[in-house]
Structures are given as C-alpha cells and as structure tokens.
Amino acid sequence: MAETSKILIVEDDYEIARIMRDHLRREGFQVAWASTGVEGWDDFKQDSFALVIVDLMLPEMDGFTLCKTIRLESDVPVLIVSAKNEDENKILGLDLGADDYLTKPFSLRELTARVHSHLRRYQRYATKHSNEEMVTYKHGLAIDFVHEAVFMDNELIDLTAKEQDILFLLAKNPYITFEKSKIYEHVWQLMNVDGNNTVTVHIKSLRTKLGDTQKKAKFIQTVWGAGYRFIGEQLV
Template identity: 85%
Template sequence: MAEREKSKILIIEDDYEIARIMRDHLNREGFRVTWASTGMEGWEDFKQESFSLVIVDLMLPEMDGFTLCKTIRLESDVPLLIVSAKNEDESKILGLDLGADDYLTKPFSLKELTARVQSHLRRYHRYTKKHETEQIDYYKHGLAIDFLNEAVFIDEELLFLTAKERDILFLLAKNPFITFKKSELYEHVWQLMNVDGNNTVTVHIKSLRTKMKDNQKQAKFIQTIWGVGYRFIGEALE
C-alpha cells in the first residue's frame, strides 16, 4: 500500500460516470488520483504536477487523446494508458505509435484496469529508480542540462534563462535531432494555437542562442532547418 500511496495517477476522461468510477476505484486501491475532463485541462494538470501514470481517453474536447499523448510523450516517459470505446486496430496502432504504452477498450473490468496500472507502475518505478542518479546530461562544448532541477550550464556557469527559453531548450534536448516546426514549438510551449506572422519562437530562439554562445551559422546546440524549424544537435558525452 505504501508504494501505491506514492503513485499519483492523472485520469483524462470527459465521461463523468466513467471517470468517477475509475477515480473512486483507484482511490480505494490506495492511489492518489487527479481527474481532468478535457484534453487541455489534462495537459495543464500534467504540467503543474508530477504523475506516475496517465490514463487518457481518445475522444476528448479541446485537445483529442492522440494529440495529448504525443504532447505528453515529448515531455516525459511517464506510462500512458489509453482507454477508449474505439476498438479499431488503426486507433490502437496510432495511439501506440504516438507513445502510449497500453490500450484498454471500453467496457473493461476494474480488475483488469488495476492489473494494467500496477504492471506499468512497477516497470516505471524500476526505470525511475535506475535513472534517479542520472540527473545531469553533459554535452560537448561545455553544455550541461540538469533536467530534474531545471538548470542549464555553459562551461560550469549557470545560465539565467526565462521559463519559455528553458522550456524550448528542454523540449528540443529531450528529442535530439528531431525537427520541430515553429508552430509546433509555439503550440507546445505556450499552449496556444499559432497564427501566421507569429515571430515569438524566433525571438526566444535568438535570445537562447545568445545566452548559450551558440553561433547560428556554426551551430553546436540548436540548428536551424531552413524553411522548416529547429532541432537540437548537441553531442552527448558518454
């Protein structure tokens, strides 16, 4: 029971009755549960707290479950369990391709829900325990990123980044060599829909590069993919 009490679960489900049943059952099983009724509300809850597992419905208002899974997976390795009335293979495959760990088709038994939750939590706790001492990632050219304590260093000097600059860097660094469009960066970091002519990301990238002493023409960390967006190319040290 003690291990369960440490585990916080986020349920993102717009059907009140289903959400209430899952929440009450998992509470009785000893877990700490937060419930969100829309995709955007769930994303905001996820950003504000630390969860051990997330249960996501696919058909959500404001932000659908597929988008939510993709967005969460860019930020975290937390287990993602999809629950949905959709039982088509394409929906399952898409959900898993976007980073979900498992899929439960409605209706399901509470016994099966508990078994899936416990299984994923055991694996996740082993994973986090194994990596809890690996707090800082080191790269060539003097860059060090402490993701746990949200600190960035160049040549052992702490950089004073704004929250948005840090969020952009962390998103890129956690997904190295993956190119993000400016619109994707804006929508993920600012949690707002992008509009044509928005120069916000460009301004923040320029400021971030200046602080990191990263020359745009000879980039060591953040590379511009012309006409597309940006990607992180920092070389990790073994």
C-alpha cells in the first residue's frame, strides 16, 4: 500500500513538517509538503493524494476552511494535527469533514498507525466505488468526475473551467444549497465582494449549455434568497 500512496502535508512549521515528511518517506510513502492553506489547496487540486495531513493554524487559509473545502471535492482521508487540544476544536474539525484528530506533540509511531488505518479504510472504499466513474442522470446528463468530462445526450459539452468547477461542486453535493458567495470563494479561491455578479453569469451560461431553464430546472435549481443547488435525479 505504502509504495503507491501519496500523502500531502499542510503544515507551516518547517521543523514539524520536515520530521513528518522524512519519517513517512522512510515508511515508503510519497510525500508532498505545503506551508500555507492556499498552497495546500492548490497542490491538492493539481495531484492525486491518498491522505491529507492538515494543521489548523495555517496562513492564508486556516485548517478548518481547508478541511471543509477538500471535503466538498473528495472523500480522501483528512487527518488534523494541531496543538489545539480543546474539545470544541476537535469537534469542529470532525464536523467539517476531517476523519481524525491528532494532538501535538505526538509520537511518529502513533502517526504511522493512524495513517495506515485510514489508508486501509479508504482503499476498501475506493475499490468498492472504482466502477462509478460515470454518473448518469435523467434528461440526458452524464458526468465523468474522474476524467472531468460532461456529456448531454452522449455529446461532450464544452464547458469553461469555472463552469465545470461550479457544476462539479454542486453535483458532488446534491440537494445542498450553496450561497453565491460560498460558490465564488470555493471556485475562485477569493473572498466574495458585495455586488459580485460573477457566479450569476456563470450559472446562466452553464444552464444554457445544459438546456436547463430557470423556471423548470432539471439540474441546477435557484433557491430564492439563498443560492443554488443541484437536483439532478441520478439513474441507478
């Protein structure tokens, strides 16, 4: 397992990151390191990781936000390591999608045991769902999340990168309403500003390409006063 597993460490303390990285490499893992939350998110999007280790106190984007952002995109195991020992921090981290919480200081032996445990679970999960690359919906929509392609009536749809990011965000989290500001912050990785109409414009273009009208939505529904949600009915 270790030979093919790649781990991402997001930790701003160089010495702690170096110790974890060197130890996990000796254990046979491939390891990448990011020193800020934004850098960690960029690395996560650019590569395929089997597990992510996240500190809570990170510059640019804190660990809580990074955990939440990763979980919207992936089921990869997330292990929080933090000097914060308060129960509320542990609960919040787990509620946002983290799988485990390790309080600093911790032994490298314990870190290794936690990593192996979560990788075994994730490997079983990934094997079970390995044939679910293409998800099909009523009204002709099909999404290949693995190869990042969208089809309508078996024809490839030409989406912009941001349109695709919005669709994938909503479709991976069906029936969950996202405020426009949250969509913008997740997809553009920038703080939303008052009066920003960017998401509205991209949603309109995306709906046009999907043949989805606002009044009789098949895929993207407007929740008035709240935001948007994906309501596509998945075919079994």
